[in-house]
Amino acid sequence: MTPDPAWRPTRRRPGGTPVTVVVDGRPLPAAPGDTVAAVMMLAGASFRRDRDGGPRAPLCNLGACFECAATVDGRPLTRTCLTPVREGMTVETRERR
Amino acid sequence: MTFDLAVVGAGPAGMAAALAAADRGLRVVVVDEQQRAGGQIFRRPPPSRDTAFRPSAGYAWAAGLIRRFDSDTRLTKRFGWSAVGALYDDDRPGVLELAVDRPGDGLRVIAARRLLIATGAYDLPVAFPGWTLPGVVMAGGAQTLVKAQHIAPVGDVVLAGAHPLLLLVADKLMREGVTVREVAFAQGVPKPAELVRALGAVPGHVRMLAEAGGIVAGLVRSGVRLSTRTVVTAAEGADRLSRVRLARLDRSGRTTGPARAVEAAHLVLGYGFSPSTDLARQLGCDLRWASARGGWVVAHDERLRTSVPHVLVAGEPSGVAGADHARAQGTLAGLVAAAELGHPVPAPAFAAARRAVRRAARFATVVQRLFAPDREALGRLATPDTLICRCEAVTRADLDACLAASPFISGVNALKLSCRAGMGPCQGRYCESGVASVLAAARGRHIGLGGSFAAHLPIRPVPLGDLRALDPDASGDRPGGDETPPGP
Numbered sequence: 001m002t003p004d005p006a007w008r009p010t011r012r013r014p015g016g017t018p019v020t021v022v023v024d025g026r027p028l029p030a031a032p033g034d035t036v037a038a039v040m041m042l043a044g045a046s047f048r049r050d051r052d053g054g055p056r057a058p059l060c061n062l063g064a065c066f067e068c069a070a071t072v073d074g075r076p077l078t079r080t081c082l083t084p085v086r087e088g089m090t091v092e093t094r095e096r097r
Numbered sequence: 098m099t100f101d102l103a104v105v106g107a108g109p110a111g112m113a114a115a116l117a118a119a120d121r122g123l124r125v126v127v128v129d130e131q132q133r134a135g136g137q138i139f140r141r142p143p144p145s146r147d148t149a150f151r152p153s154a155g156y157a158w159a160a161g162l163i164r165r166f167d168s169d170t171r172l173t174k175r176f177g178w179s180a181v182g183a184l185y186d187d188d189r190p191g192v193l194e195l196a197v198d199r200p201g202d203g204l205r206v207i208a209a210r211r212l213l214i215a216t217g218a219y220d221l222p223v224a225f226p227g228w229t230l231p232g233v234v235m236a237g238g239a240q241t242l243v244k245a246q247h248i249a250p251v252g253d254v255v256l257a258g259a260h261p262l263l264l265l266v267a268d269k270l271m272r273e274g275v276t277v278r279e280v281a282f283a284q285g286v287p288k289p290a291e292l293v294r295a296l297g298a299v300p301g302h303v304r305m306l307a308e309a310g311g312i313v314a315g316l317v318r319s320g321v322r323l324s325t326r327t328v329v330t331a332a333e334g335a336d337r338l339s340r341v342r343l344a345r346l347d348r349s350g351r352t353t354g355p356a357r358a359v360e361a362a363h364l365v366l367g368y369g370f371s372p373s374t375d376l377a378r379q380l381g382c383d384l385r386w387a388s389a390r391g392g393w394v395v396a397h398d399e400r401l402r403t404s405v406p407h408v409l410v411a412g413e414p415s416g417v418a419g420a421d422h423a424r425a426q427g428t429l430a431g432l433v434a435a436a437e438l439g440h441p442v443p444a445p446a447f448a449a450a451r452r453a454v455r456r457a458a459r460f461a462t463v464v465q466r467l468f469a470p471d472r473e474a475l476g477r478l479a480t481p482d483t484l485i486c487r488c489e490a491v492t493r494a495d496l497d498a499c500l501a502a503s504p505f506i507s508g509v510n511a512l513k514l515s516c517r518a519g520m521g522p523c524q525g526r527y528c529e530s531g532v533a534s535v536l537a538a539a540r541g542r543h544i545g546l547g548g549s550f551a552a553h554l555p556i557r558p559v560p561l562g563d564l565r566a567l568d569p570d571a572s573g574d575r576p577g578g579d580e581t582p583p584g585p
Binding site: 013014059 | 142143219222229233235238247251252373487490521522523527558560
């Protein structure tokens with residue numbers, strides 16, 4: 001189940017040809033130029049969980065904190081806040097530790 | 098095959114340095130993790146949805162600098178690449194090899210005769226109960242999500258911290274129709290004498306102060322509560338934030354009276370900035386402790402040379418002092434690199450660059466004095482159960498237990514090795530200040546005596562396979578090969 005998203009688009013957010021990224025098996029609509037983190041936040045998607053199962057979410061949005069890290073197209077620990085979306089991109093938030 | 102200057106960071110310092118160096122004839126490469134130039138202060142929307150860039154008041158030069166940098170075809174620009182470390186090759190004296198990595202491309206090596214560390218800063222982390230809950234976000238993060246990604250928080254927002262950036266973010270959020278419940282500052286209002294001193298030092302910055310004043314008036318008109326001597330003592334909620342607890346600080350920086358609860362879906366934190374010094378640390382540059390300038394900063398001489406040969410520093414890693422100062426230092430660093438490599442730089446150009454640095458430093462000093470974080474008071478916000486190291490889930494109690502069991506531990510690195518704080522993917526960027534505070538409190542010693550976390554290559558996690566590109570014997574395997582400057 002996905003909770004209500006905690007983020008929404010602003011007026012300045014453009015339309016344009018949509019891109020689809022697959023996050024934990026769920027296709028999410030994105031706009032060109034979006035970061036993966038922003039797409040996930042708009043969709044209310046979960047980010048990584050900590051060792052005690054506690055939920056986490058992007059904190060710094062500039063690449064320093066790694067709270068938004070996920071496996072992107074098979075590459076672990078990729079910072080989704082620095083990663084622009086590409087059609088067909090796959091994102092897994094369950095870390096392979 | 099070798100660049101004259103490699104610049105890490107395309108913010109005000111990096112852009113100014115690259116242009117100044119290229120103007121003197123240097124072959125320059127600039128590397129930045131973001132997709133576009135500007136740094137965090139001038140983060141822009143992605144190129145595909147460009148809109149006119151409007152810098153905030155006080156930074157009238159920013160649009161011109163960005164335009165010049167963007168359109169300059171002499172520069173080699175590498176966006177989306179992370180600098181993961183620098184190495185010396187004994188066979189090539191005087192040349193540094195900068196390792197850079199990008200998801201999908203892997204690791205490459207850039208050879209350069211000078212390296213400029215212009216890596217900027219990030220929001221100062223402050224640990225308190227509940228700060229790992231979704232809904233808690235740093236001020237710079239909230240600002241860039243709205244500005245560059247065009248998304249805004251749903252539900253009520255509380256902003257808390259100690260830095261005037263909170264006012265700009267509050268204003269930005271309100272303009273997007275977000276309900277701001279409260280802006281809480283840890284310090285008191287500056288005293289009249291302090292403001293008079295500030296005004297005397299800021300002839301060129303009156304517009305910036307006026308903008309902040311205008312924002313305060315607007316927030317108050319809109320019914321936003323502005324509190325001083327107030328800190329967040331807890332973020333509460335089940336799976337995400339639903340309530341923030343705020344408490345008054347007394348004159349000695351201790352919380353006093355019961356904390357009050359404010360319902361909020363988002364908490365925006367802005368206590369100031371930590372300089373990004375991990376690349377300098379990895380290279381072995383000397384650091385020095387300067388609390389008001391961000392904590393551990395890279396030591397340098399008046400020509401911005403670090404303790405490591407061929408490595409220069411400019412902007413926030415040399416001490417957080419704002420964009421004007423960063424730009425001025427960047428220009429000076431570009432000229433220094435040119436002069437060191439034998440390109441003529443007229444004395445008046447040097448003198449002008451030095452004057453610009455001094456002028457900007459004067460204003461920065463005043464701002465630093467007014468908004469310096471009280472690290473001892475902030476350090477006390479972490480309770481025994483509070484996670485200090487978010488990555489490795491190390492609590493304050495864990496750290497205190499390590500310290501009690503090992504009475505001879507006196508530095509943060511020893512503490513890191515004995516309890517894993519600082520060993521996760523963020524490599525200590527988000528816990529160093531917290532670990533240092535706990536250590537200082539436990540040992541009753543000044544925070545600057547605990548030292549700083551060491552940094553090793555790679556300073557960002559990269560897949561093990563990528564590191565094979567660093568092995569010269571496996572050069573045939575270098576996936577992308579070396580980076581080379583464009584032909585003569």
